[in-house]
Amino acid sequence: MSLRVMVTGASGFVGQALCEECTQRGHEVVAALRTAQAFGGLATPVVVGDIADQAEWREALQRIDVIVHLAARTSTSREEGDDALLAFRRVNTEATIALARQAAQAGVKRFVFLSSAKVNGELTLPGRAFTPDDEPAPEDAYGISKLEAERALQNLCLETGMEFVVIRPPLVYGPGVRGNFQAMVRVMQRGVPLPLGAIDNRRSLVALDNLIDLIMTCLVHPAAANQIFMVADGEDVSTSTLLRKVAAAYGLPARLIPVPAGLLRFCATVLGKRAAADRLLGSLVVDASKTRAMLGWTPVVSMDEQLKKMAR
Numbered sequence: 120m121s122l123r124v125m126v127t128g129a130s131g132f133v134g135q136a137l138c139e140e141c142t143q144r145g146h147e148v149v150a151a152l153r154t155a156q157a158f159g160g161l162a163t164p165v166v167v168g169d170i171a172d173q174a175e176w177r178e179a180l181q182r183i184d185v186i187v188h189l190a191a192r193t194s195t196s197r198e199e200g201d202d203a204l205l206a207f208r209r210v211n212t213e214a215t216i217a218l219a220r221q222a223a224q225a226g227v228k229r230f231v232f233l234s235s236a237k238v239n240g241e242l243t244l245p246g247r248a249f250t251p252d253d254e255p256a257p258e259d260a261y262g263i264s265k266l267e268a269e270r271a272l273q274n275l276c277l278e279t280g281m282e283f284v285v286i287r288p289p290l291v292y293g294p295g296v297r298g299n300f301q302a303m304v305r306v307m308q309r310g311v312p313l314p315l316g317a318i319d320n321r322r323s324l325v326a327l328d329n330l331i332d333l334i335m336t337c338l339v340h341p342a343a344a345n346q347i348f349m350v351a352d353g354e355d356v357s358t359s360t361l362l363r364k365v366a367a368a369y370g371l372p373a374r375l376i377p378v379p380a381g382l383l384r385f386c387a388t389v390l391g392k393r394a395a396a397d398r399l400l401g402s403l404v405v406d407a408s409k410t411r412a413m414l415g416w417t418p419v420v421s422m423d424e425q426l427k428k429m430a431r
Contacts, residue, residue, distance in 0.1 A: 207264035214295030223279035237262035248406035293327025316375030323405040326425035368426035
């Protein structure tokens, strides 16, 4: 079944890959962009402006069957300081609901919202994993804004009859990734020894190819309607194991020094880097069993395969 799909955040890391996959599977894609730019032949570009500033969606929403809402704010400037939550809410919550309301009025059938595992929290205890049924416990402004968007979207869809699908991924990696994952790869490429050889935590990640495949499933699967899903590769690794896998994929030596995690955490706390230490030393495990059971979905690539694709 061919659909007319609108993708927000279409020029981003996930958005470009999604537009390409949608086109390859025979869907017509409308790429909602903030500014006019060359976008290639994968989609019909429509300039909507800054979504935080009353974006104009009317033209983009014409004859749309499904929206995949990827556009989001993921960081704030230092100048915003205490106003960080307001900055996140403006884009991630208020702009999301403004779009969803106009989409319902335009007759859009389904609204797929890319949320975050941060809605569940930042860390999991040994032997535990985040599930869609957990009581949400976001700890930062980004996670709070995503949770508020989820709840407002559910209420709006209940009122209007438009279907929603919420997907909560952990860290996404793949060709073109930026941020912390890109920084980690660059450090390893420089041959810098890292004191992370003795970390015995567990972290869930999701390969870009796996996330895109799940989104494609959620465009059409009847059972996806009005559900919240977690997604992950199904291979939870320690920070040490992840670094060794990255090194192997890139043909690099893994220069890891086995420093006790307790010592690393103490040093990070003294230096005011506790949050960074939690990401490196703590566990965050995602349970995607509901996704697999309800949708019959399984990952299409392994972690090693996606890392090798990145290296190529």
